[in-house]
């Protein structure tokens with residue numbers, strides 16, 4: 001009987017074991033792939049049950065005075081496809097949303113690990129994209145070819161060629177980012193009448209929006225599909241004179257594409273962010 005149980009457990013483990021391997025170039029930066037040893041990281045602790053079914057790798061590297069740590073999470077059933085970048089470790093709802101997205105749709109995400117803080121020794125991870133020194137990027141402390149190459153080679157490795165660049169962020173209630181604010185550089189496109197947005201429930205909340213980018217004053221036609229699907233959109237007009245070395249600006253200026261979506265929701269509104277992920281992915285797949 002004991003033997004039988006042992007065989008059963010063995011078979012069960014084989015049937016349900018994950019096949020978690022990483023590409024050799026990523027292995028160079030991988031310092032830990034054991035989720036149980038990584039559960040000191042609060043995002044992992046909070047999502048432990050779901051992450052157990054996914055592949056989790058802690059990566060680390062140095063560039064100048066900065067030491068970077070990042071979590072690479074992929075779905076072993078389908079690791080290529082939809083891939084997200086999460087630069088801000090203080091935005092915890094975005095992490096929960098990313099786990100949801102990868103569990104449901106496959107692909108993966110790369111999230112900066114930084115003790116639940118936004119800045120790493122004074123550097124905002126989302127103002128750190130450049131191959132060489134860019135004078136105009138006031139918020140970048142030093143050029144970052146290593147950071148930029150590692151992050152984008154991982155994204156480009158997992159992301160399908162036709163897939164957009166994707167990011168997840170959280171903002172604060174009525175904070176600096178709002179669909180009710182706009183400028184000559186960042187234009188707001190409202191999916192709902194202003195009065196409903198001021199009322200602010202769920203998708204209609206001023207803080208819940210999708211960021212798009214491009215070189216042209218006229219936004220890509222996909223913007224109107226997002227509006228139709230019930231999501232307000234901020235469209236940022238990018239050029240080398242107003243480059244801020246963010247991921248979105250880098251995608252436009254260096255990757256030469258405007259195929260980028262950043263889903264921003266208010267903190268602790270993961271349920272709205274998940275709904276927006278479903279809607280954005282539906283548009284990407286239907287496209």
Ligand SMILES: [Zn+2]
Pocket residue numbers: 087088091168169170
């Ligand atoms: Zn953010």
